Structure formats: C-alpha cells, structure tokens
Amino acid sequence: MxxxxxxxxxxxxxxxxxxxxxxxxxxxxxxxxxxxxxxxxxxxxxxGMPGLNGVPHVGKKAVLVMCADHGVWEEGVAISPKEVTAIQAENMTRGTTGVCVLAAQAGANVYVIDVGIDTAEPIPGLINMRVARGSGNIASAPAMSRHLAEKLLLDVICYTRELAKNGVTLFGVGDLGMANTTPAAAIVSTITGRAPEEVVGIGANVFFAEVWLATHHSAATDFARHCS
Missing domain, CATH: 1.10.1610.10 (Nicotinate-nucleotide-dimethylbenzimidazole phosphoribosyltransferase (CobT), small domain)
Structure with a gap:
C-alpha cells in the first residue's frame, strides 16, 4: 500500500x-x-510545472472544499454556532455560497467533501470522506491521530487524481468549518516556528476581537505544545 x-x-x-x-x-x-x-x-x-513542457494549459477547473468541525470551537474561538458548518456545506451543494458563485464565473466545478462534519448522518450531495464527527480539541488533546490524518490526505489525493484523469488541470482548494482559523494558525506556527501571536488573526470574530485573540492565541500555544 x-x-x-x-x-x-x-x-x-x-x-x-x-x-x-x-x-x-x-x-x-x-x-x-x-x-x-x-x-x-x-x-x-x-x-514550470512538471508535465506541461513549458506550455501553460488550463483545461477543466475544479475547486475542492474540505468541510469539518473543529473541537477547539468549544474554547469560544468562533462567533458562529458549530451547526453553521453543516448548513453552509449543504448550501454549497445548491451553489448559493460565495465560492460557488465565483467558481461559476470562472467555469470551475465545486466539489464539496465531508471530511469530518459533526452530524449524525452524512449530508446528501456531499462527497463522503468523513474520518470522524469533528476533530479533537487542540487546546487539550491532538486533533486526530497521525494515521487518520494520513488516511484522509491519501483519500483526497486519490480523488484528485481521478479528477485529473477526467481532464481537470487546474485545482483550487479550500476549507469550511467553524473555528477553522484557530487550527490553521496553530499549524502555521508549528511548521514555521513562529510565535502564535505572530500568526493569529481575528478571523470572523471582529466584534469580540480582543477577547477572541487572547483565546485564539492560548489554543494555538496549547497545540504547539502537543506537537513538540
């Protein structure tokens, strides 16, 4: 394998x-x-991309959106209820979200992938690659095991290869999930070695930025400690 x-x-x-x-x-x-x-x-x-022989060519276009809930939401690092993840994922299947409108203008198809939405049943219309009902809370434990993380990456890569075989030459990627900027900042901090306060922003929580930044920074710091 x-x-x-x-x-x-x-x-x-x-x-x-x-x-x-x-x-x-x-x-x-x-x-x-x-x-x-x-x-x-x-x-x-x-x-310069391999296989193009120096001749840029864009055929079919695809945007892959990975959707999941994050356990660190419990720390109060997001302004929206956790249920918004599932609601927006379903809206994407109807083509009514911002990314869908922009993708349509660019002639790109949007593929909405459930990699860990916290719902009892899979959402109709989503590509099901769910490995769990949400991740662990990175403020107190790992988000997931290395095995699950690698499995998910390999599953998405295999799916992307199938799209490529069907003529897709340009891919865009994105994610959907309440509290998603907290693990994103934590990962950037860990990979780059930069302090959490250097990579943490206010996300969507502009009305409670001061309190949120302190909480967000704490969660990112806890994540870095788990990875060390």
Missing amino acids: QTLADLLNTIPAIDPAAMSRAQRHIDGLLKPVGSLGRLEALAIQLA
Whole structure:
C-alpha cells in the first residue's frame, strides 16, 4: 500500500528552464516589463510545472472544499454556532455560497467533501470522506491521530487524481468549518516556528476581537505544545 511519504517522494521538481523561457517570452511582449504584476509570476510558475513542457494549459477547473468541525470551537474561538458548518456545506451543494458563485464565473466545478462534519448522518450531495464527527480539541488533546490524518490526505489525493484523469488541470482548494482559523494558525506556527501571536488573526470574530485573540492565541500555544 502506498504511503504518504512514498507519494510525496514521487512529486517531480519544477522545470527551471521552462520558467526561464516563459519569463523571456513575457518580458518580450509589447508592454512594460512586470506591468501585469502577480499575474506574470503565476504564468511563469504554471509554465514550470512538471508535465506541461513549458506550455501553460488550463483545461477543466475544479475547486475542492474540505468541510469539518473543529473541537477547539468549544474554547469560544468562533462567533458562529458549530451547526453553521453543516448548513453552509449543504448550501454549497445548491451553489448559493460565495465560492460557488465565483467558481461559476470562472467555469470551475465545486466539489464539496465531508471530511469530518459533526452530524449524525452524512449530508446528501456531499462527497463522503468523513474520518470522524469533528476533530479533537487542540487546546487539550491532538486533533486526530497521525494515521487518520494520513488516511484522509491519501483519500483526497486519490480523488484528485481521478479528477485529473477526467481532464481537470487546474485545482483550487479550500476549507469550511467553524473555528477553522484557530487550527490553521496553530499549524502555521508549528511548521514555521513562529510565535502564535505572530500568526493569529481575528478571523470572523471582529466584534469580540480582543477577547477572541487572547483565546485564539492560548489554543494555538496549547497545540504547539502537543506537537513538540
């Protein structure tokens, strides 16, 4: 059985020669050098992706949204009730959320994936990859076991590969879940080694920012301690 480590080792490096060719081509166009800003950098990055042979091509487009509830919600780090995760996930299946409207404008399909929504039964219309009914509370325990985390990553990778086989060449990813910015900040803090206060923001809780920041910082700090 292929492991996550095995799969990561198969990812090829970018093609620097192709990126250089793309840079020269863009710089030679009838426009001021660098005038398109970030758009130019993205085009050059795309040209360097393995398998494209230096010719950027976008076929079908897909946005994968992973939906789950977070145990750290119990710490008061979110302004919305936990049930909003399930409500918004269901709304996505109807195409009525912001990401669905923007994706439609870009000609991209949205795939809504349940990886851990805290409901008794799976929500109709969602792709079911649920590994648990919500994660653990990172302020007091691990969010999940390493085994479950790797299984989930491998499941999503396999699903993405199937989409690629069916012509999808451009993927966008996102997540949905009340209190999701707390584990996101905690993970960034742990991976980068930066202090929690440097990566914690106010999320959606703008009305109670001062109290929320203190709680959010505490939860992120607790998470870092569990990972050390």
